[in-house]
Amino acid sequence: MRCKILHESKGRIRVRLLQRRMTSEQADRLEVWLKAAEGVEQVQVFERTCDAVIRYRGERAAVLSALAGFSWQAAAALEVPHSSRAMTRDFEDRLVGMCIARAARRIFLPAPLRMLTACVHSWRVLKEGLRTLVRGKLEVPVLDAAAVMVSLVRGDWETASSIVFMLGVGELLEDWTHKKTVEDLARSMALPIEQVWCRTADGAEVLCPIADIKVDDLVVVRTGGLIPLDGEVAEGEAMVNQASMTGEPLAVRKGVGALVYAGTAVEEGECVIRVRSSVGEGRYDRIVRMIEETQRLKSAAEDRAANLADKLVPYSLAGTALTWALTRDSLRATSILMADFSCALKLAIPIAVLSAMREGRERRMAVKGGRYLEAVARADTVVFDKTGTLTNAAPKVTRVVPFGGNDGTEMLRLAACLEEHFPHPVATAVVNHAKEQGLLHEERHSEVEYVVAHGISSRIEGKRVVIGSYHFVFQDEACRLPEGGQEAYDALPGECSHLYMAIGGELAAVLCIEDPLRPEAAEVVAALKELGVARVVMLTGDSEAAALAAAKKAGVDQCLYGVLPEDKAAFIQREREAGRKVLMIGDGVNDSPALSAADVGLAIGSGSAIAREVADITLTAEDLRPLVTLRRLSMGLMRRIDDNYRFILSFNAGLIALGALGILAPAPLALLHNTSTLAISLKSMTNLLETAKERSAVAVDSL
Numbered sequence: 001m002r003c004k005i006l007h008e009s010k011g012r013i014r015v016r017l018l019q020r021r022m023t024s025e026q027a028d029r030l031e032v033w034l035k036a037a038e039g040v041e042q043v044q045v046f047e048r049t050c051d052a053v054i055r056y057r058g059e060r061a062a063v064l065s066a067l068a069g070f071s072w073q074a075a076a077a078l079e080v081p082h083s084s085r086a087m088t089r090d091f092e093d094r095l096v097g098m099c100i101a102r103a104a105r106r107i108f109l110p111a112p113l114r115m116l117t118a119c120v121h122s123w124r125v126l127k128e129g130l131r132t133l134v135r136g137k138l139e140v141p142v143l144d145a146a147a148v149m150v151s152l153v154r155g156d157w158e159t160a161s162s163i164v165f166m167l168g169v170g171e172l173l174e175d176w177t178h179k180k181t182v183e184d185l186a187r188s189m190a191l192p193i194e195q196v197w198c199r200t201a202d203g204a205e206v207l208c209p210i211a212d213i214k215v216d217d218l219v220v221v222r223t224g225g226l227i228p229l230d231g232e233v234a235e236g237e238a239m240v241n242q243a244s245m246t247g248e249p250l251a252v253r254k255g256v257g258a259l260v261y262a263g264t265a266v267e268e269g270e271c272v273i274r275v276r277s278s279v280g281e282g283r284y285d286r287i288v289r290m291i292e293e294t295q296r297l298k299s300a301a302e303d304r305a306a307n308l309a310d311k312l313v314p315y316s317l318a319g320t321a322l323t324w325a326l327t328r329d330s331l332r333a334t335s336i337l338m339a340d341f342s343c344a345l346k347l348a349i350p351i352a353v354l355s356a357m358r359e360g361r362e363r364r365m366a367v368k369g370g371r372y373l374e375a376v377a378r379a380d381t382v383v384f385d386k387t388g389t390l391t392n393a394a395p396k397v398t399r400v401v402p403f404g405g406n407d408g409t410e411m412l413r414l415a416a417c418l419e420e421h422f423p424h425p426v427a428t429a430v431v432n433h434a435k436e437q438g439l440l441h442e443e444r445h446s447e448v449e450y451v452v453a454h455g456i457s458s459r460i461e462g463k464r465v466v467i468g469s470y471h472f473v474f475q476d477e478a479c480r481l482p483e484g485g486q487e488a489y490d491a492l493p494g495e496c497s498h499l500y501m502a503i504g505g506e507l508a509a510v511l512c513i514e515d516p517l518r519p520e521a522a523e524v525v526a527a528l529k530e531l532g533v534a535r536v537v538m539l540t541g542d543s544e545a546a547a548l549a550a551a552k553k554a555g556v557d558q559c560l561y562g563v564l565p566e567d568k569a570a571f572i573q574r575e576r577e578a579g580r581k582v583l584m585i586g587d588g589v590n591d592s593p594a595l596s597a598a599d600v601g602l603a604i605g606s607g608s609a610i611a612r613e614v615a616d617i618t619l620t621a622e623d624l625r626p627l628v629t630l631r632r633l634s635m636g637l638m639r640r641i642d643d644n645y646r647f648i649l650s651f652n653a654g655l656i657a658l659g660a661l662g663i664l665a666p667a668p669l670a671l672l673h674n675t676s677t678l679a680i681s682l683k684s685m686t687n688l689l690e691t692a693k694e695r696s697a698v699a700v701d702s703l
């Protein structure tokens with residue numbers, strides 16, 4: 001594809017495709033193609049101008065190679081995720097069309113025809129106000145209808161037309177705000193499943209596209225996996241987290257015959273599911289469709305704005321009647337109706353919330369609704385999981401301590417042989433350490449059994465082998481220390497987590513595992529405290545020594561160790577009952593109950609699918625620093641909303657006073673009112689955290 005470089009600086013290039021027009025679908029395909037290029041970090045495609053802005057790290061040649069190799073034929077095979085580009089463009093076209101049509105009427109139509117069109121367009125507003133009155137309510141539609149009616153009765157066609165036009169623009173933007181939010185939420189909830197393991201008639205497992213799965217097919221789902229379709233358990237047993245469906249904070253046991261739903265996740269265990277609904281027919285898909293039809297996504301600030309606008313209607317009407325009664329001046333009375341509060345309140349607040357959500361997405365935060373930004377701003381208690389959240393989720397084996405005369409190398413080899421079957425961070429650490437030592441671990445064991453919430457068991461040469469936590473090995477399995485092993489056991493390093501392995505009922509080895517703290521963890525905790533967080537807590541299932549060592553380095557205020565998933569959720573529930581606003585941050589399957597229980601749950605993007613599914617906000621970055629940005633963004637949003645309230649109420653109150661005193665006539669008053677509404681709405685669209693450097697980049701993009 002031929003293109004032209006319009007502008008270039010270090011790490012950034014703007015190009016224009018040499019074609020006359022570009023569709024929304026083509027823009028999405030170009031964006032996916034360029035994002036796949038080596039070193040490319042961010043891509044913005046502007047379909048109206050056929051431009052693309054590419055930010056990259058590394059060699060410029062890789063970007064140019066991707067551009068040179070691009071063609072619409074090659075891009076046709078790409079998997080393109082659903083985007084809201086087409087919807088946004090449609091709303092932009094409608095808004096521009098409304099503005100052009102209004103300008104054309106004012107320029108080309110003679111006065112009699114303008115009067116007629118004003119009456120025709122006003123009928124919709126008048127009818128809605130009448131319906132509201134018939135229902136016995138005094139709400140904003142009544143005020144709008146009264147303003148239009150008074151203008152028409154007075155013969156002020158231009159003012160009536162202006163009011164109707166501004167109301168139309170407001171409704172269009174509110175409709176776009178709602179649909180954009182719904183679409184973003186539905187997309188964030190969309191199941192990230194393209195292929196599933198399907199069991200064939202001969203018992204083999206085959207990886208199949210999910211679109212090919214039919215009713216009565218058998219699908220295999222293992223620990224950490226999402227259930228792709230509605231069905232019932234045909235074989236096996238699993239603990240399934242249904243929080244995204246039912247709101248239940250704890251996982252539910254699912255055995256043979258139990259119903260399971262698409263979008264829920266297997267926390268532990270393995271099951272074979274007989275599919276009962278095909279793609280697009282499951283309960284999860286129905287919930288997404290329900291979201292698209294509901295108004296419940298509005299933030300509390302948006303609800304307050306709408307309620308306040310409605311509550312002010314009787315006062316505006318009363319002020320109009322009182323002004324007319326005192327002055328007998330219809331112009332003064334009409335002026336009060338011209339400067340109502342509803343347009344600005346109902347328009348600027350939703351736009352501010354949407355703008356903050358959009359800015360969050362640009363900064364690698366997926367926010368499922370504006371109300372969650374409000375919850376982050378009000379949070380006074382932040383609770384961190386340790387493993388994978390405050391730490392890197394990349395634990396390392398630092399030492400293998402053998403017992404009972406066993407060889408440490410052989411014990412590591414055996415542990416890796418058992419652990420390689422399971423995608424757990426600790427299991428991965430064991431396997432990686434064995435690889436680093438150059439150890440080959442051939443299959444010596446019989447079938448490996450994953451014991452839910454405990455560990456792994458198998459048999460080698462007729463002896464039962466178990467590997468897992470202290471609770472599993474010593475309490476559940478009643479294993480014992482070998483003779484003479486007490487001294488070595490007491491000397492185990494307390495700052496490490498311990499993975500115990502026993503053979504034939506006797507401890508054979510302990511693997512000491514270190515999970516280093518993220519380098520930015522202490523910095524992030526300190527920054528959150530500076531931003532008004534009263535208390536930072538760390539919850540972990542680790543031992544006391546390992547937990548306290550990590551807590552000291554991170555600088556948290558409170559540390560709870562040895563806690564189970566249900567303990568985390570119970571702690572957060574107690575905090576909420578005590579009147580605290582809790583933000584929970586986690587990444588693993590065991591964090592999902594706590595994420596559900598908190599005022600707002602935040603998942604680390606590199607974590608498990610179930611954590612991302614349950615969480616209200618997901619950070620897609622590789623470190624914790626965006627958490628501080630999220631706090632600043634949410635606090636900035638609340639400040640902007642408060643500023644909007646103050647400006648709208650004070651400015652419009654001033655206009656009402658000027659109109660009531662006869663200083664401003666209805667026409668200029670309506671113009672000032674409409675102009676202020678547009679101004680505050682445009683201000684609400686700007687970034688909350690925009691830096692000087694980013695403003696420079698935006699200025700260059702606009703050239």
